Amino acid sequence: MNCPHCHSSATTEREGRTVHGFRRFRCRDCGRRFNERTGTALNRVQVPTDIVFLVVFWRLRYKLSLRDLAEMFLIRGIVFTHEAVRDWEAKLVPMLAEGLRKRRAGKAGRCWHVDETYLKIAGKWCYLYRAIDRDGNLVDVYLSKSRDMAAAKAFLRSARSVTQVEPEQVTTDGHTSYPRAIAEELGTDVDHRTSQYKNNVIEQSHRSIKVRYRPMRGFKNFDAAHRFCRAFDEVRNFLRSASYINQNVSLARRRTIQVQRVAALRDLISVA
Numbered sequence: 001m002n003c004p005h006c007h008s009s010a011t012t013e014r015e016g017r018t019v020h021g022f023r024r025f026r027c028r029d030c031g032r033r034f035n036e037r038t039g040t041a042l043n044r045v046q047v048p049t050d051i052v053f054l055v056v057f058w059r060l061r062y063k064l065s066l067r068d069l070a071e072m073f074l075i076r077g078i079v080f081t082h083e084a085v086r087d088w089e090a091k092l093v094p095m096l097a098e099g100l101r102k103r104r105a106g107k108a109g110r111c112w113h114v115d116e117t118y119l120k121i122a123g124k125w126c127y128l129y130r131a132i133d134r135d136g137n138l139v140d141v142y143l144s145k146s147r148d149m150a151a152a153k154a155f156l157r158s159a160r161s162v163t164q165v166e167p168e169q170v171t172t173d174g175h176t177s178y179p180r181a182i183a184e185e186l187g188t189d190v191d192h193r194t195s196q197y198k199n200n201v202i203e204q205s206h207r208s209i210k211v212r213y214r215p216m217r218g219f220k221n222f223d224a225a226h227r228f229c230r231a232f233d234e235v236r237n238f239l240r241s242a243s244y245i246n247q248n249v250s251l252a253r254r255r256t257i258q259v260q261r262v263a264a265l266r267d268l269i270s271v272a
């Protein structure tokens with residue numbers, strides 16, 4: 001393990017472990033001592049990494065409040081406050097979302113369905129721009145305070161950047177800002193369809209964030225809402241098991257895939 005202070009590889013593992021079970025090291029170049037978590041997002045966190053992962057994962061995946069999570073682990077003898085959950089979410093969720101976004105580069109389809117839905121943040125309605133491809137895979141998520149040309153262009157620019165894919169066809173609901181935004185950000189060769197009925201697939205996809213958002217009774221902070229919505233969709237898309245017509249996937253196979261993908265999410269947090 002390299003030294004987090006001078007980045008030297010001349011380190012030696014010391015005998016014993018910290019109070020919380022982490023390995024201890026000493027750098028032979030700068031002489032400083034450190035452990036596995038020194039210099040990481042989990043530095044000084046007194047809870048094991050696996051527990052922190054479960055807290056953040058359950059927060060994104062299930063309809064649990066901050067206090068629900070603290071109470072669930074208290075029953076198991078692990079004590080932390082709901083404010084600790086908030087702090088872990090703020091530190092780890094952006095890293096988790098960014099790691100999943102990098103994995104999706106070049107994997108999206110070339111036929112996009114784009115739409116926006118409403119979310120209430122601090123008592124005001126905001127707009128969550130979302131896009132999926134023809135197979136239902138996530139393209140991008142973008143939260144905006146306004147629904148105008150600038151927001152549409154920023155969303156399409158972000159979508160093209162994260163997917164690294166040039167779409168051939170984009171379907172929208174006919175909002176007036178999309179034709180110009182698509183032409184300027186994606187090119188004039190893109191086939192732009194405006195049909196409410198052909199965009200039902202993205203309308204149904206909005207239900208996932210709506211079901212998760214309503215029990216929370218809205219968000220109180222715009223940045224926290226943007227962070228949560230992006231990570232929620234990224235995790236949901238990553239754990240989503242794709243199915244195709246006339247293809248039967250056994251329940252055992254689905255369980256195996258689920259366990260493997262959750263382990264991959266755990267690895268992303270472990271290296272944070």
